[in-house]
Amino acid sequence: MDSLSADDFSCPVCIEIFKDPVVLSCSHSVCKECLQQFWRTKETQECPVCRRRSSRDAPPCNLVLKNVCESLLKERKERHSSESEELCSLHSEKLKLFCLEDKQPVCLVCRDSEKHINHTFRPISEAVPTYKEELHTALKSLQEKLQHKANIKEEFEKTVQHIKSQADQTEQQIKQQFETLHQFLRDEEEATILALREEEEQKKHMMKEKLEEINTHISALSHTIKDMEEMMKDSDLCFLKKFPVSMERVQISSQPDSQTPSGALIHVPQYLGNLPFRVWKKMQDIVQNTPVILDPNTAHPRLVLSNDLTSLRWSNIRQPLPDNPERFDIYPCVLGSEGFNSGTHCWDVEVKESPSWGLGITTASNQRKGGDFFKTDVWSVQHKMFEDFGFSVKQVLQCVRVNLDYDRGTVSFSDPVTNTHLHTFTTTFTKTVFPFFHSIYPLKILPLHYSRSNTIFNQSKF
Numbered sequence: 001m002d003s004l005s006a007d008d009f010s011c012p013v014c015i016e017i018f019k020d021p022v023v024l025s026c027s028h029s030v031c032k033e034c035l036q037q038f039w040r041t042k043e044t045q046e047c048p049v050c051r052r053r054s055s056r057d058a059p060p061c062n063l064v065l066k067n068v069c070e071s072l073l074k075e076r077k078e079r080h081s082s083e084s085e086e087l088c089s090l091h092s093e094k095l096k097l098f099c100l101e102d103k104q105p106v107c108l109v110c111r112d113s114e115k116h117i118n119h120t121f122r123p124i125s126e127a128v129p130t131y132k133e134e135l136h137t138a139l140k141s142l143q144e145k146l147q148h149k150a151n152i153k154e155e156f157e158k159t160v161q162h163i164k165s166q167a168d169q170t171e172q173q174i175k176q177q178f179e180t181l182h183q184f185l186r187d188e189e190e191a192t193i194l195a196l197r198e199e200e201e202q203k204k205h206m207m208k209e210k211l212e213e214i215n216t217h218i219s220a221l222s223h224t225i226k227d228m229e230e231m232m233k234d235s236d237l238c239f240l241k242k243f244p245v246s247m248e249r250v251q252i253s254s255q256p257d258s259q260t261p262s263g264a265l266i267h268v269p270q271y272l273g274n275l276p277f278r279v280w281k282k283m284q285d286i287v288q289n290t291p292v293i294l295d296p297n298t299a300h301p302r303l304v305l306s307n308d309l310t311s312l313r314w315s316n317i318r319q320p321l322p323d324n325p326e327r328f329d330i331y332p333c334v335l336g337s338e339g340f341n342s343g344t345h346c347w348d349v350e351v352k353e354s355p356s357w358g359l360g361i362t363t364a365s366n367q368r369k370g371g372d373f374f375k376t377d378v379w380s381v382q383h384k385m386f387e388d389f390g391f392s393v394k395q396v397l398q399c400v401r402v403n404l405d406y407d408r409g410t411v412s413f414s415d416p417v418t419n420t421h422l423h424t425f426t427t428t429f430t431k432t433v434f435p436f437f438h439s440i441y442p443l444k445i446l447p448l449h450y451s452r453s454n455t456i457f458n459q460s461k462f
Contacts, residue, residue: 009069012049013038018069022059026052029062086237095237098127103244105237128236131243138250139228146221153214159260159322160207166266167200173307177275188279196271203264210261224249262325265297269337272309288447291347292435295337298368300328302440309337311444312437328368336435339364345404347435348416350444351383352398358382358389358438359400361411363431379425381413382438389438391423399446402435 011018013034020032028049030038038048045054086095086105093107100120111121171193178189227249231242273293280289294309301318305311312334323329340361351357360380366373380390381400393400393413401416406429413422437443 009065009072017073018062018065021062021065021069023062023065024052024059025055026050029065032061035059096124097121098124098240100127103240105240124236124240128239131240132232135228135232135243135246138247139225139232142221142225142228142250146218146225149214149218149221153211153218155260155322156207156211156214159264159324160204160211162322163200163203163207163264163266166268167196170196170266170268170271173272174275176307177272185279185283188282192271192275196266199266199270203266206261207264260322260324265322265324265326267337268296269293269309272307273337290445290447291345292336292445293338294437294445295326295335297324298326298328299334300330300332303332303334305334310447311442312439313442314440326368328373330369330371331373331438332440333368333373333436333438335362335437339432339434340404340406341429341432342406344406346401348399348401348446349437350399350446351439354383354439354441354443356382356384356439357441357443358385359402359413359443360390360436361402361404361433362436363433365431377431378436379411379427380436380438381423385438391425393422395420395422404433406433 009017011021011031011034012028013030016031018029018031021029022032022035023029024035024047026047026049028047030048035048039045045057046052047054087093088095088107088110091107091109093109095105095107097106097108097111098104098121099106099110099116100122102116102119105124106116106121110116111119174189174192174196178185228246231239231246234242274289277289290308290310292310294305294312296305296309299305299312301321302315303312304315304319314332321327326335328334349359351359358380359382360378362373362379363377366377374388374390378390381393382390383393383395383397385392391413395415397415397417399416400422401414403410403412403414405411409428410424410426412424414420415422
């Protein structure tokens with residue numbers, strides 16, 4: 001290449017070194033952009049050199065010429081960089097040393113000045129490898145963080161899709177329940193769906209803001225990484241001058257990762273929980289009322305809840321659900337949708353189809369991720385499970401009644417079929433408590449009219 005001049009690699013149109021050269025059928029090469037501009041001006045597809053008409057609308061790239069030109073430009077840039085040696089702005093002396101305290105190149109006069117008294121210096125050639133290694137480490141960390149944020153973005157996008165799916169499914173169930181009501185209740189149905197859609201839009205908007213935030217972070221990180229990658233190609237002096245600012249950008253870019261916000265999913269029980277009962281209050285009619293409604297946003301991914309959110313069963317197929325903070329990921333558990341912080345509450349759970357089960361209450365703050373759930377703030381009974389999962393009930397039962405008296409600090413368990421007491425926990429409640437259900441077998445929360453007639457319990461239902 002030394003025997004050739006830049007003229008040998010110049011475009012006949014712009015007279016500059018070729019950029020993205022294409023080769024015409026006449027064997028002449030021209031910059032791609034120059035050729036397109038020439039053709040637009042001439043309104044004919046001819047060669048700018050020999051005027052021969054081109055047989056192709058999109059001539060192929062001349063890869064060999066392109067590689068040679070890129071090498072020539074790179075060599076020219078490196079030669080120019082090596083020839084331009086900067087001088088100290090204070091003393092007009094060559095910058096030969098690097099001050100480790102001030103993190104900047106200095107000349108020999110600077111070294112002996114009062115400003116740099118007791119400072120440590122290294123030759124430029126010795127300082128560069130150390131700081132390049134440090135920047136390389138920081139760059140690698142940023143690249144990993146970029147990938148991590150991309151993964152978070154993907155999870156956020158899946159959450160948005162799940163919110164939409166939840167809203168659609170909930171709307172369908174709402175309509176199914178409203179079909180059993182009289183025509184004049186259509187207004188109530190419309191109002192309920194409107195509230196659902198408003199929450200959907202609100203929560204999709206919240207997640208989209210999170211997506212915009214993560215996109216902003218990703219964009220900023222991408223720019224920082226690109227600048228640092230370019231900086232790694234700079235001359236030693238230029239690199240060292242930019243280094244402090246670049247490391248500041250690294251610190252600024254190291255923001256905490258965004259997390260899926262708590263409460264991001266649709267609060268389905270607000271629309272489906274006791275829906276007929278809430279309508280009954282307006283109709284002055286009699287409908288079924290279940291005292292506890294399950295919260296699908298807390299259910300383990302292998303637990304399938306019924307459409308009315310009153311029963312559960314185990315599935316061998318893991319459902320593609322978001323790993324939101326409220327959801328159990330180890331134990332096959334689900335919480336009730338409503339918490340209690342005062343008063344008395346009672347609910348009956350059908351367990352006749354479950355060889356092993358656990359029932360009770362827990363606090364909202366109890367850890368649902370991992371294996372620590374049963375270590376604190378759980379008051380429960382269980383049948384044929386580990387002792388850590390609650391007080392052991394030996395009898396084979398058809399139904400279990402849970403009585404909570406929050407103010408007195410008691411939660412009692414009994415068999416409503418035989419009116420037999422099973423166990424009572426006594427404590428002082430200070431936090432809101434939620435019903436919880438633990439099983440890989442079917443469980444069902446019974447409606448009120450099945451079990452409220454004192455000792456008269458409709459056993460035929462079991």
